[in-house]
Amino acid sequence: MLVFNFFLFRVVQTDPIGSLFRGRNVPAETLDNLRASFGLDQSIGTQFVFYLRETAQLNLGISYQSRQPVWDEIVSAIPPTLALVGVAAILSAVIGTAAGIVAAWRRNTWKDHSITSGTMIFYSMPDFWLGMILLVGFAVVLGWFPVGGIVTAGSTETGIERLLDQLYHMFLPALTLTLAYLGEYTLVTRSSLLDVMGEDYLTVARAKGLRDVRVRNRHAVPNALLPVVTLTAINFGFVLSGAIAVEAVFSWPGLGKATADAIRGPDLPMLQGLFLLFSAAVIVFNLIADLTYSWLDPRVEGA
Amino acid sequence: MSTLAMQRRRATAGRVWTQFRSSRQGMIGLGVLLLFVLMALAAPLLADARELSPVFARAQGNPQWASPGEFSPLGTDHIRRSVWAQFVWGSRVSIFVGLAATVLTIAIGSVVGIVSGFVGGRVDAVLMRLTEWFLVIPFLPLAIVLASVLGRNVWNIIFVIGITSWPSTARLIRAQVLTVKQRLFVDRARSLGASGGHIVSHHILPNVMGLILANATLAVPISILTETTLSFLGLGDPSAASWGKTLEEAFVNGAMTRNAWWYFLPAGLGILAVVLAFTLIGRTLEEIANPRLSRGR
Amino acid sequence: MSEPMLSVRDLTVTYHGQGGAVPAVRGVSFELEKGGSLGLAGESGCGKSTMANSLLRLLPAGTEVTGEITLDGQDVLGLTPGGLRAVRWTSGAIVFQGALHALNPVQTVGDQIAEPMLVHETAKNDAAARVRVVDLLRRVGLPAARADAFPHQLSGGQRQRVLIAMALACDPHLLIADEPTTALDLMVQAQVLALLDDLKQERDLTLLFITHDLSVLTYACQRLAVMYAGRIVEEGPAWAVFESPSHPYTRALAAAFPTIGDRMSRMSPSGLGGDPPTPGQLPEGCPFHPRCPLAHDACLVAEPELRASGQGGRAACILV
Numbered sequence: 001m002l003v004f005n006f007f008l009f010r011v012v013q014t015d016p017i018g019s020l021f022r023g024r025n026v027p028a029e030t031l032d033n034l035r036a037s038f039g040l041d042q043s044i045g046t047q048f049v050f051y052l053r054e055t056a057q058l059n060l061g062i063s064y065q066s067r068q069p070v071w072d073e074i075v076s077a078i079p080p081t082l083a084l085v086g087v088a089a090i091l092s093a094v095i096g097t098a099a100g101i102v103a104a105w106r107r108n109t110w111k112d113h114s115i116t117s118g119t120m121i122f123y124s125m126p127d128f129w130l131g132m133i134l135l136v137g138f139a140v141v142l143g144w145f146p147v148g149g150i151v152t153a154g155s156t157e158t159g160i161e162r163l164l165d166q167l168y169h170m171f172l173p174a175l176t177l178t179l180a181y182l183g184e185y186t187l188v189t190r191s192s193l194l195d196v197m198g199e200d201y202l203t204v205a206r207a208k209g210l211r212d213v214r215v216r217n218r219h220a221v222p223n224a225l226l227p228v229v230t231l232t233a234i235n236f237g238f239v240l241s242g243a244i245a246v247e248a249v250f251s252w253p254g255l256g257k258a259t260a261d262a263i264r265g266p267d268l269p270m271l272q273g274l275f276l277l278f279s280a281a282v283i284v285f286n287l288i289a290d291l292t293y294s295w296l297d298p299r300v301e302g303a
Numbered sequence: 304m305s306t307l308a309m310q311r312r313r314a315t316a317g318r319v320w321t322q323f324r325s326s327r328q329g330m331i332g333l334g335v336l337l338l339f340v341l342m343a344l345a346a347p348l349l350a351d352a353r354e355l356s357p358v359f360a361r362a363q364g365n366p367q368w369a370s371p372g373e374f375s376p377l378g379t380d381h382i383r384r385s386v387w388a389q390f391v392w393g394s395r396v397s398i399f400v401g402l403a404a405t406v407l408t409i410a411i412g413s414v415v416g417i418v419s420g421f422v423g424g425r426v427d428a429v430l431m432r433l434t435e436w437f438l439v440i441p442f443l444p445l446a447i448v449l450a451s452v453l454g455r456n457v458w459n460i461i462f463v464i465g466i467t468s469w470p471s472t473a474r475l476i477r478a479q480v481l482t483v484k485q486r487l488f489v490d491r492a493r494s495l496g497a498s499g500g501h502i503v504s505h506h507i508l509p510n511v512m513g514l515i516l517a518n519a520t521l522a523v524p525i526s527i528l529t530e531t532t533l534s535f536l537g538l539g540d541p542s543a544a545s546w547g548k549t550l551e552e553a554f555v556n557g558a559m560t561r562n563a564w565w566y567f568l569p570a571g572l573g574i575l576a577v578v579l580a581f582t583l584i585g586r587t588l589e590e591i592a593n594p595r596l597s598r599g600r
Numbered sequence: 601m602s603e604p605m606l607s608v609r610d611l612t613v614t615y616h617g618q619g620g621a622v623p624a625v626r627g628v629s630f631e632l633e634k635g636g637s638l639g640l641a642g643e644s645g646c647g648k649s650t651m652a653n654s655l656l657r658l659l660p661a662g663t664e665v666t667g668e669i670t671l672d673g674q675d676v677l678g679l680t681p682g683g684l685r686a687v688r689w690t691s692g693a694i695v696f697q698g699a700l701h702a703l704n705p706v707q708t709v710g711d712q713i714a715e716p717m718l719v720h721e722t723a724k725n726d727a728a729a730r731v732r733v734v735d736l737l738r739r740v741g742l743p744a745a746r747a748d749a750f751p752h753q754l755s756g757g758q759r760q761r762v763l764i765a766m767a768l769a770c771d772p773h774l775l776i777a778d779e780p781t782t783a784l785d786l787m788v789q790a791q792v793l794a795l796l797d798d799l800k801q802e803r804d805l806t807l808l809f810i811t812h813d814l815s816v817l818t819y820a821c822q823r824l825a826v827m828y829a830g831r832i833v834e835e836g837p838a839w840a841v842f843e844s845p846s847h848p849y850t851r852a853l854a855a856a857f858p859t860i861g862d863r864m865s866r867m868s869p870s871g872l873g874g875d876p877p878t879p880g881q882l883p884e885g886c887p888f889h890p891r892c893p894l895a896h897d898a899c900l901v902a903e904p905e906l907r908a909s910g911q912g913g914r915a916a917c918i919l920v
Binding site for chain 2: 120121123124125126128129132133135136140141147238242244245248249259260263264271274275278279281282
């Protein structure tokens with residue numbers, strides 16, 4: 001992972017400092033100094049060793065754009081993203097799964113068709129475009145919500161008021177992400193439940209005189225949820241990196257916006273650091289997903 | 304190919320078409336797709352390509368930021384270009400990149416999947432490790448990284464999308480190949496003295512084709528949406544303006560604060576429509592290839 | 601004579617699916633007195649499972665059911681949903697075939713047996729239910745510890761016993777056993793049959809036993825009925841039907857007495873050529889005539905009605 005990360009960036013971009021300052025008048029001497037400070041005048045081998053050593057010490061380099069340590073920049077960007085993405089992921093999982101259950105249980109009725117069609121439409125649009133529409137509609141035209149950022153500019157509120165202000169700013173981006181992610185949960189839950197609905201033990205449950213709702217909730221759904229849970233856990237890992245464009249649209253100061261900004265540099269150390277973080281997140285959540293599944297499904301022996 | 308085999312292929316295609324025709328979602332998808340493909344092909348007839356150049360637009364005396372009411376049919380942007388022209392010509396790039404990237408994805412994924420499943424053994428183990436490794440990497444960051452590094456060029460974008468999307472296809476195809484391999488008739492063919500290549504092309508491929516096709520159709524939406532996101536983040540090819548690029552320009556130049564909805568609404572709707580069309584077609588094909596699914600739908 | 605436990609009159613079940621209307625059961629009538637036992641035999645596709653499921657109205661929505669089903673004095677087809685739920689498992693219970701998927705994979709066996717008790721308030725609370733569960737398990741020959749096992753941890757025979765225990769959870773009056781011995785080894789089959797017989801005596805159950813294996817029925821039942829293409833083609837006292845069958849189909853079934861250890865003779869009980877007819881495409885006249893060794897032209901004219909065949913039974917064949 002680290003090896004790939006490093007070589008990918010270094011191999012093709014031969015002169016990052018030059019491209020960063022392209023078009024601006026900077027004396028050649030300054031450029032050379034910058035290159036030296038970033039270690040770019042060393043051979044590739046030396047640079048790699050240097051990289052490994054530094055990464056092990058959690059020193060991910062200095063951002064080209066901001067001249068601050070990459071580690072600091074990334075760490076300060078984590079909480080906003082975590083908050084936004086966490087809320088959206090939980091909401092979309094809960095709502096999406098519920099919708100999928102209803103759609104499958106009442107398959108081929110208008111409830112099913114409207115739910116399936118609705119989620120397919122949301123799922124087929126670019127998430128950031130939905131964000132743009134919501135932003136223009138609710139913030140620009142109606143003025144109900146702020147146009148961007150995480151707090152009102154220049155505010156000095158603290159404590160509860162600050163939190164409320166942040167939540168107020170979070171509403172639209174969270175709504176955008178929730179709508180965008182809903183679809184997958186709905187479709188997977190629906191599929192899974194439809195598979196389960198053909199099983200004999202549901203007929204047995206009905207024969208025992210159980211109410212329809214109980215048959216659904218106690219027998220059908222628990223069996224259907226197993227694959228959904230795995231999906232959710234895996235998704236959490238990917239979801240971290242999925243909010244990049246939406247954060248950019250709403251100027252939400254998280255990892256996504258940091259990535260978007262870093263792209264425009266290109267700010268290689270930042271991109272490297274971010275990529276490392278995103279990959280780590282996916283690996284961690286895949287592990288969690290595996291563990292959760294084996295804990296939930298009695299048919300799987302051990303972890 | 305023998306005439307008997309050709310007849311059988313034609314018969315299968317006919318059967319598939321009949322089933323497809325009876326699916327409402329499939330026909331809607333197909334209809335919408337054809338509409339956009341026609342639009343893309345007929346671009347020169349629908350909008351003057353010169354309208355895409357800001358110099359031309361200025362010379363024409365177009366107003367800036369004109370709404371559709373003021374400048375038909377879809378208004379103008381910040382540098383006076385016709386939004387309608389951008390919409391029509393953008394369809395070409397978006398659809399083309401979507402299709403080309405998918406072709407690449409399917410090609411790599413199928414080859415890896417078939418080889419891995421058919422040859423088995425150590426080759427399989429190695430290829431699967433590779434696939435898993437790719438699957439673990441979050442694909443949008445990877446795409447961003449590759450695109451940043453490779454430069455802003457249509458072919459690079461296609462390459463990047465292909466490289467990041469092939470693993471899931473490979474896995475699916477490998478599973479199918481394994482299932483087919485287990486069937487007796489492959490062993491019988493081998494005992495008849497058929498070579499590996501013959502078995503692959505005459506037995507494995509026909510049984511896997513259906514799955515590949517359905518998977519391909521469902522992969523196009525992913526390719527298109529990925530291209531759109533990459534373009535939006537500034538990694539698109541400046542000389543080949545896709546719908547994603549239109550959205551990027553709208554965003555960067557303040558279309559939102561000005562409420563210039565005509566600038567970003569059409570491009571997004573176009574993407575939505577084309578992606579939805581491919582999704583509907585793909586789901587229909589999936590149901591045809593795997594009838595067990597249609598019981599539930 | 602007191603009222604029969606189960607009375608079925610002119611029952612017709614038609615599935616409505618994508619292939620059109622499929623008549624799975626076409627005018628079946630029979631009676632079961634309290635404490636009696638009736639065996640229902642036939643090949644797959646003859647409609648016996650459909651008929652069993654229809655007794656508790658367990659068929660998929662949209663299935664057309666006409667006729668009359670009276671269970672324990674209640675008109676099953678006329679019950680409200682609430683009334684139906686109350687009757688299920690308390691008046692009549694089904695012992696399903698013990699395949700792995702008749703039991704919920706993610707619930708313990710004990711919980712599944714206890715569930716109807718709690719729903720129907722046969723047991724007041726979890727503790728009381730647990731006591732009854734352990735009791736039932738012991739009665740069917742399983743150790744109490746098995747209550748905490750999951751279905752996949754049990755063998756086929758054990759699962760079948762669990763299903764029997766589950767069926768008895770609310771002390772039903774009628775027990776419907778739907779292929780309880782299919783897919784079990786011969787030795788285990790014998791054990792399960794003995795168990796069912798014991799339970800029947802002990803609790804004075806009324807038993808409806810459904811299977812494709814005729815030899816099994818002669819052991820367990822007083823009366824026998826044979827189904828073919830959705831109708832009963834012969835019925836009467838078990839010994840009479842088995843030893844001197846009147847209908848050619850029954851004769852073929854009875855003649856193929858399975859040899860111990862020979863799986864093949866168990867699989868094709870009738871030894872007849874050909875396949876049973878598809879429910880949607882029945883032959884003209886008597887549906888059995890394509891495979892009947894005694895068929896002649898008159899058989900194509902009309903479907904024969906059940907008529908007395910001597911020895912207290914009836915058969916649907918013009919030769920009777």
